[in-house]
Amino acid sequence: MSKKIITMDDPGFHIVQFAHPNSSGWNGKGYYPKIKGFKVTDEYLDLLEQIAREQGINPDTIEIVGLERMRKQVEFYGGKPRYP
Numbered sequence: 001m002s003k004k005i006i007t008m009d010d011p012g013f014h015i016v017q018f019a020h021p022n023s024s025g026w027n028g029k030g031y032y033p034k035i036k037g038f039k040v041t042d043e044y045l046d047l048l049e050q051i052a053r054e055q056g057i058n059p060d061t062i063e064i065v066g067l068e069r070m071r072k073q074v075e076f077y078g079g080k081p082r083y084p
Helices: 042-054 067-077
Strands: 016-018 035-038
Touching: 035 067
Parallel strands: none
Antiparallel strands: 016 035
16 A cells, blocks of 8 residues: 555645746756646645544634745745856
8 A cells, every 4th residue: 555645646635736837937957936826626625624623623714824925935946046
């Protein structure tokens, strides 16, 4: 039996959608990711709600936060290196 990382191995849990490499900086020398958008699926929300229930947390209080912070971090750290 192989082990899986649920949120990485199931595309339904990928909330960040990246632009295609050719449209976001690929020049054959490196790939500098750009976020195309975010897609929070019902499947992902269901997972979060199930985890909340297991932990004794009201699933109605679950909310997705930090998406804009994620975008800013990708822009900052995903850019071309700042050295020559």
